[in-house]
Amino acid sequence: MTVLQATSISQSYSNKQVLKKIDLKLNEGRIYSIIGPNGSGKSTLLHALSRQVKPTKGDVYWKEKNLYQLSPKKVAQELALLAQVNDPMDLTVEQLVSYGRTPHKSLLQRLDEKDQEIIDEAIDLTKLNALRKRNVSNLSGGERQRAWIALCLAQQPKVFFLDEPTTYLDISHQLDVLEIVSRLKKTMDVTVVMVLHDLNHAASYSDEVIVVKEGRIYGQGTPKEIMNQKMFKEVFHVQSDIYEDERDGILRIVMKPLINFNDNQSFFKERRASV
Secondary structure (H helix, E strand, O other): OEEEEEEEEEEEEOOEEEEEEEEEEEEOOOEEEEEOOOOOOHHHHHHHHOOOOOOOEEEEEEOOEEHHHOOHHHHHHHEEEEOOOOOOOOOEHHHHHHHHHHHHOOOOOOOOHHHHHHHHHHHHHOOOHHHOOOEHHHOOHHHHHHHHHHHHHHOOOOEEEEEOOOOOOOHHHHHHHHHHHHHHHHHHOOEEEEEOOOHHHHHHHOOEEEEEEOOEEEEEEOHHHHOOHHHHHHHHOEEEEEEEOOOOOOEEEEEEEOOOHHHHHHHHHHHHHHO
16 A cells, blocks of 8 residues: 655755656555665655655645645654754653654643553664663764664654664664664564665665656666666666675675776876876
8 A cells, every 4th residue: 555655746955956756656564765876866855755845846645645734743643754863862762762652642641551661662672671771872873873763663653764874873783773674664564764875785675775866766666676787877877796695585786886997007107107
């Protein structure tokens, strides 16, 4: 079932068109990765789909209802966004995660036993039980990212957006975050939409990839359908060797520049000699 749909959305900033008549459908219970070169419009697309930035033209629909006509409270009950950068806060992990229940409570309504169960589950899913009383500002980068993910999970969203969730993390913490995301699909049936820079991560953890080039959708489909040598050359301007891992069937991608610098050594020698 389609849970989110964009119809001919365009977005401009200071007379520069960033998104250009994008049509897109996202189905329930799948993991989508948005990939593309820097400046292609990936994050802008994510922000338009998550109601952070209203498109200049076109519409976004949540289950056939115009997303931008729903109340902020209703949207917060259905959609959650993990921003690219989150400031440290003077709160414990448990206090931070509890804010995820705010969209489901009235102004003066206190958290009840059901809310606490949801908070506990979010903390457990992100493996933060041992850190729940720790101050968020004292956590490592990877631990802090998991705390913010737990906050989003406590919202119990139907769609979870992540804007470059592995940026600034070392490889171990990157994989921790992506494994949590993968687990969400299996345990909570959440639709996940994330912007990723690492193309091997996109191939490994996505049901579908959405390729953005110059503000348009270049292609959408499974990694095996979309991630090929032609796409890497036309979109990322790199050569690629792609093979399927015999152990798990996942694509592995090795990229190299289109220019072979070894073949151009004589050119550089001539340039140095002429200086």
